[in-house]
Amino acid sequence: MLRSAGAIAVYFTVLLIMSSKLEPCGATEPAEANWPQFRGADATGVTRSTGLPDQWSATENVEWKSDIPGRGWGSPIVWGDSVFLSTVVNTGTTEPVKKGLYFGGDRKEIPTSIHEWKVLSLDLANGNVRWEKTIRTGTPTGSIHLKNSYASETPVTDGEHVYFCFGNIGLYCFDLNGEALWSHELAPHKTRNGWGTAASPVLHGNALYYVNDNDEHSTLLALDKRTGKKLWEVDRDEKSNWATPFIWTHDSATEIVTAGTGAVRSYDLQGKLLWSLKGMSSITIATPYVADGLLYVSSGYVLDPTKALYA
Structure with a gap:
């Protein structure tokens, strides 16, 4: 299946693509020239780039689109000419997400189908997948709300390594070329009403x-x-x-x-x-x-x- 939240992730990525054309940045440049974590370089959700488009649609001001397998609510991050993101693929049936404000999204039963936890790097210029790694295959350790996903944490990078997080699963460090360097297991814990996790890691x-x-x-x-x-x-x-x-x-x-x-x-x-x-x-x-x-x-x-x- 294709990621149900693809439009959200893709349009966020495309916005950064337009920014990169105005202010090119390389892997050796400071974090301010990139989008290295949740809510950007200053974690404020505000970019310092200027001249960005102020409107877009499925076709207007879209540089490229890339289909990402699975589902993930985490934001993509950008360093230099690379985009990094995470997703989890359900090999079984995934319930469609409902839009808007509603109640009744609790799904307290843990899925029994096999899931695949993946991390990816894309080329910022064209959206092509540079590398894709599966860091875990198995059944989830807990349930999630219908509005949540098993990949809701945003990765973070220091320009040399990229750090991915999957709540109740683990933290993972890769170099920018996709080589796994270390991992730290996170013991699974129950969350409120079985809603799952979402908080992202930060660096200092x-x-x-x-x-x-x-x-x-x-x-x-x-x-x-x-x-x-x-x-x-x-x-x-x-x-x-x-x-x-x-x-x-x-x-x-x-x-x-x-x-x-x-x-x-x-x-x-x-x-x-x-x-x-x-x-x-x-x-x-x-x-x-x-x-x-x-x-x-x-x-x-x-x-x-x-x-x-x-x-």
Whole structure:
């Protein structure tokens, strides 16, 4: 089957293609010239490129399309002339996704069909697949919501290696040519209502950070990005969340800011809790970000009377 969310992934990729034509970038250029992680170089969702198209359709302002097998909600990332993304192929029958706001998407039964967890690299110029690797074949370790996928985490790159994450499965490091360098297993845990996982890993210095919030044992994990060796892991008094952490560097320090239903928490680079702030909504998905020197943290659920926004 073809990826059901193909339009979302492809149009995001095409937007970056248009950007690359205006501002060519190479593998040796800084992260700001690329799109190396979830929500871009600054993790704000804002590009510094100019002259981008402001409208497109199935044909207008489309440079190319590439069919990707399976299903994955994670964003593609770009470094130099390469696009990296992940997907999971169900060899059985996959229920079609419903659009719009609705309730009743819980699917608590774990599929019994064989799935294939894949990572890919595409040529930014034409969408051709440069390499494709299957990192796991088997049955899922848990269920997911109808609106979720088994590949909802966005990869991250430092320009030398690319790091992929599949929640409840593992973290995987490849070089840009597709050679597997190391992996770190993630023990499966139950998530709220069987909705699955979505938070993406982030990089800072020589460390890869991953927030694993679930209904059994939530933690913040730090790995050595060069070897995959665990640097530290701290427990979090949280249940299931889906928010990617944000690395906040300011004049005083660098902090790992995590959003959660229980509280917003900030840690130093060794995992020590610096501060916390309560008052979030009952479902936390949004990633914190910085604009004009202020840190913004938000959450919102359609049935909650309070939809928090803090700065």
